[in-house]
Amino acid sequence: AQSVTQLDSQVPVFEEAPVELRCNYSSSVSVYLFWYVQYPNQGLQLLLKYLSGSTLVKGINGFEAEFNKSQTSFHLRKPSVHISDTAEYFCAVSDFTNAGKSTFGDGTTLTVKP
Amino acid sequence: EPEVTQTPSHQVTQMGQEVILRCVPISNHLYFYWYRQILGQKVEFLVSFYNNEISEKSEIFDDQFSVERPDGSNFTLKIRSTKLEDSAMYFCASRADRGQYNEQFFGPGTRLTVL
Numbered sequence: 007a008q009s010v011t012q013l014d015s016q017v018p019v020f021e022e023a024p025v026e027l028r029c030n031y032s033s034s035v036s037v038y039l040f041w042y043v044q045y046p047n048q049g050l051q052l053l054l055k056y057l058s059g060s061t062l063v064k065g066i067n068g069f070e071a072e073f074n075k076s077q078t079s080f081h082l083r084k085p086s087v088h089i090s091d092t093a094e095y096f097c098a099v100s101d102f103t104n105a106g107k108s109t110f111g112d113g114t115t116l117t118v119k120p
Numbered sequence: 121e122p123e124v125t126q127t128p129s130h131q132v133t134q135m136g137q138e139v140i141l142r143c144v145p146i147s148n149h150l151y152f153y154w155y156r157q158i159l160g161q162k163v164e165f166l167v168s169f170y171n172n173e174i175s176e177k178s179e180i181f182d183d184q185f186s187v188e189r190p191d192g193s194n195f196t197l198k199i200r201s202t203k204l205e206d207s208a209m210y211f212c213a214s215r216a217d218r219g220q221y222n223e224q225f226f227g228p229g230t231r232l233t234v235l
Contacts, residue, residue, distance in 0.1 A: 038223060049228040050163070050211065057223065096163060100224065106151055106215055107176060108224055110163040 008033035008099050012111035020119050021089055027082040027114045029097030037099040039080040040108070041071055044094045053095075056080065067091065092118045122146045124227035126212050132233045133202055141197045141230045143212030151215040152195045153224060154187065156180065158208045166210075169195065202234045 013028040031037065041053040054065025061073040071082045080097060094115055100108040125144045133139050145152050154166040167177040169187055184206075186198045195214075199206055209231050213224040 040223070042226075047231075049209075050226045052226075055223060098163075106222075106224070107153060107165045107168050108155075108163075108213075109165065112162045 008035075008037065008101060008109050010097050010099055010109055010111035012095075012097050012114050014114050015112065016115045016117065018117045018119060019087055022086045024085050025083065025087050025091075025116065027095050027097075027116065029080045029082065029111060031078050031080065031097070031099045033078075033099060033101060035101050037101045039071075039073060040098045040100070041065065041069070041080075041082050042096045042098060043067075044096065044113075046093075050096070053082070087116070087118045089118050089120060091116060124212055124214055124225050126210075126227040126230050128230060129228065130231045130233070132235065135204060135234055136201050139199050139202055139232060141199075141210050141212075141232070143195045143197070143214075143227055144193050145195055145212070145214030146216075146225055147193070149214035149216050149225075151175075151217065151224075152187075152189070153213040153215070154197045155211040155213065155226075156208045157211065157229075158205075163211065166197075199232075202232075204234050207232055207234045 009032045011030045019025045039056040042050040054063050056063050056073045064070045069084050094113045096113050097111040098108045127142045152169040155163050157163045165178050167181045168175045188196050209229045211229045212227040215224045216222045
């Protein structure tokens, strides 16, 4: 079984400040890791993914995340946020057993204030 | 770039009615999924489908639900006798295979409102 814990349910931050959204996972097998962003009343947009290789992955909109296997973490970071980054962010894990389903965290609401 | 499509984007139905949500996965993909997101909550796995049969289902996926791949392109989720608590966003996803370096691609979702 696998699980995902997003450690912060809400993160308020001022515009142009850096932000980190924290994600820890648990799994008995190797996993793929993902961050998705969801704007109000919209679908899931893939921000970035870790499948293999370099543990630092870069995604869209200036976001990046670092896979830390020893700490079973995959924290999302952005050095300078914009008002338009206000959204819900979901961390997810997927393995290639168990029919390859994805397990999502509870989500983190990022609110960027002017 | 190929993408997963879903229809309709929004479905409104009366409690007790049956609904069918439709998905067209990416054409060369082999694994298909349905997920549900109740408003304000996280995305939850419902069912996975491979080789014309269910490969895994969650406890949410009870006898009220069924999935089908009626032809070579569509993948449907049927909800019989809808309940108020079935109101949610339903996402379809597909995946090329279970090998390494393969990810799921999600559709835009169907918002189901049960009145």
